[in-house]
Structure formats: structure tokens, C-alpha cells
Amino acid sequence: MMSDTWTVDLLLEGTPYSSSCTLLSNRTRHVVVDTGLSIQEADLLHALRAKGLEPADIEIVVNTHLHVDHCGNNAAFSRAAIFMSQAEWRWTDAFYTALFNSRAPERVAPEFYPEVASYGLKTRTIRNVARMARLFWKRDRLGRPEQFQWLETSNLPAGLEVLSTPGHTPHHVSIRVSAPSPVIVAGDAVLAEDAEAKIRTMIPYVRAQFLATRQTLLDRGEMIVPGHGPVFVPHPVAAR
Numbered sequence: 001m002m003s004d005t006w007t008v009d010l011l012l013e014g015t016p017y018s019s020s021c022t023l024l025s026n027r028t029r030h031v032v033v034d035t036g037l038s039i040q041e042a043d044l045l046h047a048l049r050a051k052g053l054e055p056a057d058i059e060i061v062v063n064t065h066l067h068v069d070h071c072g073n074n075a076a077f078s079r080a081a082i083f084m085s086q087a088e089w090r091w092t093d094a095f096y097t098a099l100f101n102s103r104a105p106e107r108v109a110p111e112f113y114p115e116v117a118s119y120g121l122k123t124r125t126i127r128n129v130a131r132m133a134r135l136f137w138k139r140d141r142l143g144r145p146e147q148f149q150w151l152e153t154s155n156l157p158a159g160l161e162v163l164s165t166p167g168h169t170p171h172h173v174s175i176r177v178s179a180p181s182p183v184i185v186a187g188d189a190v191l192a193e194d195a196e197a198k199i200r201t202m203i204p205y206v207r208a209q210f211l212a213t214r215q216t217l218l219d220r221g222e223m224i225v226p227g228h229g230p231v232f233v234p235h236p237v238a239a240r
């Protein structure tokens with residue numbers, strides 16, 4: 001069953017501004033989970049080549065969700081199948097479409113982020129977020145539609161388990177990788193080891209669900225690649 005065991009390499013480490021991009025390899029296949037911001041394409045491809053790989057060697061791209069900092073370089077992998085949640089795609093596409101077609105993004109936001117009012121954000125802040133998203137959201141950066149494969153109806157290769165990890169977005173997924181020590185590529189289900197770290201990302205879709213999902217992943221005690229910080233192993237729960 002050697003082929004079901006994978007190695008995990010970070011291509012780009014997550015930062016407060018941009019997502020981690022992770023390379024998963026077994027004997028014959030290479031998979032990239034999340035592809036960063038579009039302005040990081042050169043860095044991402046440089047990291048890939050440092051591993052002796054070309055973009056055409058990547059058979060599969062997986063997006064944990066479709067915020068602009070996680071899928072900006074899908075298009076660099078023109079031969080890959082691109083796996084994402086169809087429900088997440090519909091939600092994200094509807095959100096960005098509504099946001100960019102409105103002169104009042106602050107009125108669109110609550111339709112997609114039901115808890116936005118509780119954050120007391122200024123209209124100006126919401127408009128700035130909308131402006132930044134518009135700068136980076138380019139549908140052609142997601143890859144060609146014929147490359148898309150829906151996680152709801154297609155399976156990843158053996159050894160790559162899709163975990164439903166909603167809360168940051170409604171249909172967020174994380175990938176649990178069978179490796180000598182299993183690794184969870186969490187995406188933004190775990191932003192960083194420090195729960196208080198200042199990360200430039202969206203508010204949670206549902207905060208209580210986000211926190212519960214984060215805790216569930218940490219409680220597994222397996223190594224975690226968070227969306228926006230260095231890899232870590234959660235501390236064992238202190239004896240009570």
C-alpha cells in the first residue's frame with residue numbers, strides 16, 4: 001500500500017496576507033493544495049522547480065475554499081484536474097458577483113456573511129475589502145471550467161481524505177494526508193497556531209461553527225498546515 005502514503009512539502013508558507021501552498025506527492029502523482037494570491041505565481045513556480053517539478057507535473061489541484069488568496073494560481077497548472085466543492089464555488093461566485101455589481105457592498109455583505117453586523121465594521125472598511133477582492137478575483141485565475149472536478153461527486157486519490165470543515169466559509173474542506181505521521185492541510189479552518197494571530201482574511205461565515213471546527217481539528221493531535229502560519233503540532237490537551 002506504499003502508493004497510499006504521501007509526502008507533504010510546503011511550497012509557500014502561509015503568512016497573514018497569503019495562504020500556505022502545499023505539495024503532496026506519492027510515488028507517481030503530485031497534488032497541490034491551495035495556490036496562493038495571483039501575485040505569488042513566480043514564487044510558487046520557483047518553489048515547485050526547487051523540488052524538481054514543472055507545473056505540468058501537477059496532476060491535481062485542490063482548493064480548500066475559493067477566497068482569492070487560496071486559488072489565485074490555479075491557472076498555472078493547465079494540465080491539472082482542479083478539485084473544489086461545487087457548493088462552495090456557487091456560494092463564492094454568487095458573493096463576488098453580487099459584491100462587484102453593487103454600489104453598496106455593505107448591503108450585499110450580510111446576505112453572504114450573516115454575522116457581519118455583529119462586528120460593527122465601518123462602511124468604509126467593507127468597501128475597502130470589496131475593492132481588494134475585486135483587484136484579485138479573476139475567474140480565469142481559477143483555471144478552465146473543464147478542469148473543474150467537484151469534491152461532492154469525485155474522489156481524490158487514496159490516502160487523501162476530504163474533511164468537511166465549515167465555519168470560515170459554508171463549504172470549506174481540509175485534506176487529511178496519509179503519511180508516516182498523518183498531516184492535516186487545514187486551509188482556513190485553522191488560520192494559525194495562535195488563535196489570536198492577526199490574519200488579513202474575511203470574518204468567519206459562522207463564528208461558533210468556525211471555532212468548533214478549529215477545535216475538532218486540533219483535538220486530533222495531528223500535524224497541521226494552517227492557512228496562514230507555520231506548520232505545527234497541537235499541544236496535547238492539558239489534564240483537567
Ligand SMILES: [Zn+2]
Nearest residue numbers: 067188201202
Ligand atoms: Zn479564507
